[in-house]
Amino acid sequence: MSDWDELEALRIARTGQRIEDLFAAQADRATAFSASTQDLRLDYSKTLIDDAVRAALIGLCERTDLASRRDSMFSGAPINQTEGRAVLHTALRNLDGGPVEVDGQDVMPDVLQTLQRMRRFCDDVRSGVICGSGGTISDVVNIGIGGSDLGPAMAVRALAPYHDGPRCHFVSNVDAADIADCLRRLDPGRTLVIVASKTFTTIETMTNARTARAWMSMGGGDPLRQFAAVSTASDKTADFGIPPEQVFGFADWVGGRYSVWGPVGLALMLAIGPQAFDAFLRGGQAMDLHFQSAEWGENLPVLLALVGLWHHQVCGHATRAVLPYDQRLARLPAYLQQLEMESNGKRVAMDGAALNIASGPVVWGEPGTNGQHAFYQLIHQGTEIVPCEFLIAAQGHEPDLAHHHRLLIANCLAQSEALMRGRSLDQARAGLSGSGMQGEELERQARHRVFPGNRPSVTLIYPQLTPFMLGQIIALYEHRVFVEGVILGINSFDQWGVELGKEMATSLGPVVDGSQSAAGRNGSTMALVEFAHRHGAAD
């Protein structure tokens, strides 16, 4: 019997099993199905995972040789086989670790030197040594997309209480609305633009970068002094006109969606300062050490991955909701969408053979409590089961408003408990009859008030969302994606699925601007182009 067949048999054998009954049968279930680092606790007890399921899931780690795959990644082996590259974002946070070799060469001296240059640059911008034509830098605009946007945008927002530098803004979409709405509010003489692009060819980023350069020149700013670049392509940053001392390079072994730890994190470092940025790196490094040393059954990234595999690949739940009870983590779901879906949304295994199991799930979410007043209805009573991941800190950053935070915690815990317990028809009837309803009307109404319950969730809880904690959480998710990829046999580090649309957009450009005929294209596309032209697209 294959591992997946065994898991399927375990799933079937648990049909009708209630999570609450697992708690009733095992007094210490909450502890037995939780794991922690020093200050981050993962509770997966509100799922149907029991000892036998967990053992079978851990068996997947053994049989896919997870330990040696993990060690290969950390040691710089070219595990991104379709691109022939190492995967070493972990080197960017290896602050006091040993050498890391790629092709026999230690990459750490370069990593640490670039980090030091970033620190100096940030100190100079923050202290006014580097300033714009109109005075000290008040605003930073990060122009990038995908991994060159989502990581820093998510982290800058998450760490707002630690901001003591210039205001940071993020422009990603080629939609002119994005850059126009951003620049409208800024002074070109006091703005620093960071063009963040690993390849420095991405059409959205380069279009926005040229628009920002023209805006700055026209407004009396100095694009030579007020532009910085973050890229692996120093020839292209030079062609764009960015002085080399304002270019921060990194190697191709840093994947875009894993790049916030290095130069792509420049906007974050400008916002929170080099010291707090170091704490963020140290949080990531702490999770690396945990991932490398903890037993599978105590290993947070491994457990999170196994819970995900159980829910999606075994139980067939199509999506996963990430529900941070932290308004400042509003961009975390979007960040995780790229991290997880670009990494593990693949239809072939490493060797090119068709995958014989579902690839990664759809990941989505919103902060609580807002989501409660929007889509939680479906999570509680819809016909689809949506495994949920809750994130909550014990403390907020507003001590004067601690009662808000207590309410936030109560809501978060209430949701996971409500999802698990549900409400039976009898309980619904009792509630209605207590409020005076009777007879047929009571029967009819009661059915709408039933919650099936038994809906799984995991909770991550931590003392406070500090830079160190955010680093741990992001590295936790990165390694979770890695573990899922290893077990599924996927290359989590390429993204060929984004290419076809890019090629077609390039070939459609001249059709949309009217310089080329749409004839011969798909009938629907031709009709849509014709409509766009009739309504001014090519004017």
Ligand code: F6P
């Ligand atoms: O289109 C997908 C992608 O290649 C992502 O993987 C990447 O993060 C993003 O585009 C941006 O790429 P770049 O940093 O090279 O501009």
